[in-house]
Amino acid sequence: GCSEAEVLRILAVIQGFEPAGVGARDLAECLRLQAERQGIYEGLIAAVIDRHLDEVAAHRIKEIATAEHVEPAAVQMAVDIVRQLNPKPGAAYGTGAPAYITPDVIIRRGEQGYEVEVEESDVPQLHISALYRQSDTFDKATQKYIASRLHAASWLINSIEQRRATIRRVVEEIVRRQPAYFEKGPAFLQPMTMKDVADTIGVHESTVSRAVANKYAELPTGIVALRSFFTLRSTRSETGEDVAAAQAKSAIASLIKGEDPHKPLSDQKLCTLLKAQGIALSRRTVMKYREQLGYDSSVKRKRY
Incomplete structure (x- = not known):
């Protein structure tokens, strides 16, 4: 219910917002707004933005140079400047909360070589209340129910401890097999499959796969996914x-x-x-x- 001139006036106001490039109707206008804000929208840079973005994408530098009657080196310089502009200026304003990776194991250099520590700060310490072990005063049906629940609780606690022990054994085997990786970096990672590790520590390959799934290790050089140590081929x-x-x-x-x-x-x-x-x-x-x-x-x- 208003004139096109009024819409364009309001659009110009929106395009003056931060970050430069918001409110653009296409890629060329987005880059043009940023170049204008920086005071570089002129000459060959303006020509590249207005007429040659397809050629830039295909890296057809010589074609642009021929069309604009300049040397390829000049076009290359203009293209380098244009590529420093942001084609998606709104991408920095995501709505999702940042996800931080918490390492499951820590690998440190110790006196006897590299040591493996399973991180347990986020894992609750489970125990069975002594109250439920004293069920002599209950009737037979209640005692039977409590006994089954105690068995299930003990199984859960043992499973968590076994999982923790499996992770430790897997990571210790990785450390044993990859000394060059830890000393010199990822370029020296040696071929190693999950089956190799599973056979050595005496478990099934699927057990190793589950143990390292979505798990991360903190190294002196940073955090890496445990799966990254394994090669499929x-x-x-x-x-x-x-x-x-x-x-x-x-x-x-x-x-x-x-x-x-x-x-x-x-x-x-x-x-x-x-x-x-x-x-x-x-x-x-x-x-x-x-x-x-x-x-x-x-x-x-x-x-x-």
């Missing part, structure tokens, strides 16, 4: 030794971080370099690991 090195996927990913990340940004490494080139390190991976596996690490293809990583 392992790649194969040229010497016939197993190589954990985490170790292969670490090697790929290291190669990409050290590449020439003007001549980024293709997936096939990564295969060749990994093979020289004794890690034989298919190009498809390299591509999968690269994507899981969050790296774009070599075409999109190229700098001008």
Whole structure:
């Protein structure tokens, strides 16, 4: 029930709110509002925002340079600035409460090596009241009922203690098998399956799986999920030794971080370099690991 001019006036007021970019009708307007607020909405930056966001997404730097009659290096600089703007300025204002991870076990370096401590501060200490053990004065039916409840309570307490003991044994076995990981970091994680640990400590594989499900360990370097220590599969090195996927990913990340940004490494080139390190991976596996690490293809990583 009002004019379009009035709606646009109110929209302009809303677009002046914090954070810059709210109230935008599309991505280009969102970025434009932020650039204007920073005083950089001009020249090539304005052209990239207004006319070339699709090309930016596809990393077609040369096409933008041709269209704007400038050098690719100038476009690269403008694109880098535009990418520092926030395409979702409202995302920082979530409604959900933050979820904090409380470690279930703590692994510390002690005098005799690494020590495992099961965290019990959040676990209530259960016990059976002595009152219910003195049921001689009750009738037979009541005594039978109390006896069954006492049995159930004892079973629950024993199960909790057994679970705690199982977690400790699993984590102690992880520590025993992964000395290089704790000394040098995730890149030195050795192949290890739940069955390996289960066979060693004498339990079923499913018991290990349940013991580590949704459990976290506090290390001197931070908190990690216990499941992250296990590998479902392992790649194969040229010497016939197993190589954990985490170790292969670490090697790929290291190669990409050290590449020439003007001549980024293709997936096939990564295969060749990994093979020289004794890690034989298919190009498809390299591509999968690269994507899981969050790296774009070599075409999109190229700098001008």
